[in-house]
Amino acid sequence: xxxxxxxxxxxxxxxxxxxxxxxxxxxxxxxxxxxxxxxxxxxxxxxxxxxxxxxxxxxxxxxxxxxxxxxxxxxxxxxxxxxxxxxxxxxxxxxxxxxxxxxxxxxxxxxxxxxxxxxxxxxxxxxxxxxxxxxxxxxxxxxxxxxxxxxxxxxxxxxxxxxxxxxxxxxxxxxxxxxxxxxxxxxxxxxxxxxxxxxxxxxxxxxxxxxxxxxxxxxxxxxxxxxxxxxxxxxxxxxxxxxxxxxxxxxxxxxxxxxxxxxxxxx
Amino acid sequence: xxxxxxxxxxxxxxxxxxxxxxxxxxxxxxxxxxxxxxxxxxxxxxxxxxxxxxxxxxxxxxxxxxxxxxxxxxxxxxxxxxxxxxxxxxxxxxxxxxxxxxxxxxxxxxxxxxxxxxxxxxxxxxxxxxxxxxxxxxxxxxxxxxxxxxxxxxxxxxxxxxxxxxxxxxxxxxxxxxxxxxxxxxxxxxxxxxxxxxxxxxxxxxxxxxxxxxxxxxxxxxxxxxxxxxxxxxxxxxxxxxxxxxxxxxxxxxxxxxxxxxxxxxxxxxxxxxxxxxxxxxxxxxxxxxxxxxx
Numbered sequence: 001x002x003x004x005x006x007x008x009x010x011x012x013x014x015x016x017x018x019x020x021x022x023x024x025x026x027x028x029x030x031x032x033x034x035x036x037x038x039x040x041x042x043x044x045x046x047x048x049x050x051x052x053x054x055x056x057x058x059x060x061x062x063x064x065x066x067x068x069x070x071x072x073x074x075x076x077x078x079x080x081x082x083x084x085x086x087x088x089x090x091x092x093x094x095x096x097x098x099x100x101x102x103x104x105x106x107x108x109x110x111x112x113x114x115x116x117x118x119x120x121x122x123x124x125x126x127x128x129x130x131x132x133x134x135x136x137x138x139x140x141x142x143x144x145x146x147x148x149x150x151x152x153x154x155x156x157x158x159x160x161x162x163x164x165x166x167x168x169x170x171x172x173x174x175x176x177x178x179x180x181x182x183x184x185x186x187x188x189x190x191x192x193x194x195x196x197x198x199x200x201x202x203x204x205x206x207x208x209x210x211x212x213x214x215x216x217x218x219x220x221x222x223x224x225x226x227x228x229x230x231x232x233x234x235x236x237x238x239x240x241x242x243x244x245x246x247x248x249x250x251x252x253x254x255x256x257x258x259x260x261x262x263x264x265x266x267x
Numbered sequence: 268x269x270x271x272x273x274x275x276x277x278x279x280x281x282x283x284x285x286x287x288x289x290x291x292x293x294x295x296x297x298x299x300x301x302x303x304x305x306x307x308x309x310x311x312x313x314x315x316x317x318x319x320x321x322x323x324x325x326x327x328x329x330x331x332x333x334x335x336x337x338x339x340x341x342x343x344x345x346x347x348x349x350x351x352x353x354x355x356x357x358x359x360x361x362x363x364x365x366x367x368x369x370x371x372x373x374x375x376x377x378x379x380x381x382x383x384x385x386x387x388x389x390x391x392x393x394x395x396x397x398x399x400x401x402x403x404x405x406x407x408x409x410x411x412x413x414x415x416x417x418x419x420x421x422x423x424x425x426x427x428x429x430x431x432x433x434x435x436x437x438x439x440x441x442x443x444x445x446x447x448x449x450x451x452x453x454x455x456x457x458x459x460x461x462x463x464x465x466x467x468x469x470x471x472x473x474x475x476x477x478x479x480x481x482x483x484x485x486x487x488x489x490x491x492x493x494x495x496x497x498x499x500x501x502x503x504x505x506x507x508x509x510x511x512x513x514x515x516x517x518x519x520x521x522x523x524x525x526x527x528x529x530x531x532x533x534x535x536x537x538x539x540x541x542x543x544x545x546x547x548x549x550x551x552x553x554x555x556x557x558x559x560x561x562x
Contacts, residue, residue: 035405084284114302137291170280201498217387239388
């Protein structure tokens with residue numbers, strides 16, 4: 001009982017902000033700083049304003065489509081690379097794997113200065129290309145390739161040999177035998193990558209200038225009035241819309257989330 | 268088909284399979300690092316974008332930069348604070364959750380949930396709660412404490428960014444510690460109990476030594492994560508007040524993108540890279556040594 005009490009107290013800073021966010025987003029503006037989570041006049045005005053003040057629907061769509069695209073590309077690239085590094089013997093494989101691992105050593109905050117110049121030269125500033133290309137092929141993807149490699153190394157090789165005797169080539173073995181078995185690793189990679197893309201903040205801040213191209217994290221910080229003051233209720237409403245879908249999916253697929261994200265703690 | 272035809276085709280397939288990933292790293296990691304080194308040897312005219320080779324001038328500027336000591340102090344305080352609090356809290360929660368009782372999964376879900384919340388959204392909500400008339404001070408006043416204006420003073424701003432960051436990310440370490448705790452063989456605990464060891468000495472002499480590899484690895488990964496915390500700082504304090512929460516990664520961003528000083532910004536970025544690289548290589552080395560502890 002004492003244990004549960006201690007845990008409940010510890011849990012306060014983990015739970016209260018989210019609950020407070022939702023509660024405050026439903027309050028009329030004058031009550032927003034009131035301590036009581038309850039209001040007699042709940043209102044969706046802040047939610048409406050989020051969509052009129054900025055092209056929020058468009059920004060939401062940007063975040064979703066970029067994250068989906070990045071996840072799909074990463075799944076393919078990492079499943080291909082991870083498989084080859086684990087299973088196929090070719091000259092220079094170890095050296096190439098070391099090259100790939102440098103992607104885990106170098107923070108994106110370091111490469112963004114030169115990358116900005118590169119994308120400027122390519123005419124890709126204020127487009128989604130840098131967000132998609134770099135995220136899908138650099139840091140999170142390298143971690144994904146590493147995870148896939150570890151998975152394929154542990155997979156019994158006999159299954160493939162049987163398929164090979166049946167006349168299946170490498171690509172066929174990869175597609176029909178190995179990928180279906182790799183579902184747990186693929187789902188871990190998908191969750192990890194989706195969240196990495198969904199959370200990007202530095203990159204959109206650096207590359208994007210038009211509000212209709214913004215992604216959600218960037219858009220959330222732009223709900224300020226003409227004097228630079230924060231429009232708290234609109235901001236909290238927008239934050240609620242950003243956070244709740246993710247929390248719901250997390251509660252439904254908790255095991256996959258925890259397993260997938262634990263990888264990010266031990267790369 | 269002869270063995271050699273199959274073998275050759277296999278080699279070709281291998282190259283094709285790794286090509287996208289290798290090309291991605293070459294183009295978006297290695298090339299930019301090379302460019303950053305080149306940039307750091309050049310001076311960029313802020314207005315015209317004109318580039319002139321200046322050798323080690325930007326590196327000499329590091330020593331002369333009056334702001335850099337403050338930035339490095341903030342970086343040390345932030346990373347140190349995050350790592351100490353994160354490991355202590357993660358370990359505490361993991362130990363409390365490492366037993367069977369009703370509601371244990373619910374608590375695990377609650378402690379992990381901030382990990383899936385967008386960093387910016389999470390930080391914005393804390394920024395709202397940490398306002399002078401915000402929720403934290405409101406709650407404190409109910410127990411008679413007159414809370415400070417958290418984000419407007421150097422010390423309390425630093426405490427705020429550390430705490431916000433730890434609560435959001437400690438769930439990952441909690442899970443890793445739980446896995447490590449469950450890996451401690453039950454017989455050891457039984458033997459200790461028979462010998463009449465107190466629970467404190469069991470924890471100190473059996474549990475801690477056995478999970479120490481996990482602790483050390485999470486310490487390094489947590490520091491590396493803290494060194495890269497950009498969004499938290501940008502959203503909560505924008506490096507202020509004064510320079511009190513301007514950590515290195517935020518300083519790089521300011522120099523390169525706010526003041527357009529690409530040469531000096533790149534030099535600072537390479538400094539950040541060297542910190543992260545040393546720590547990550549250390550982690551890989553330790554991990555290889557202790558790989559038998561995993562799984």
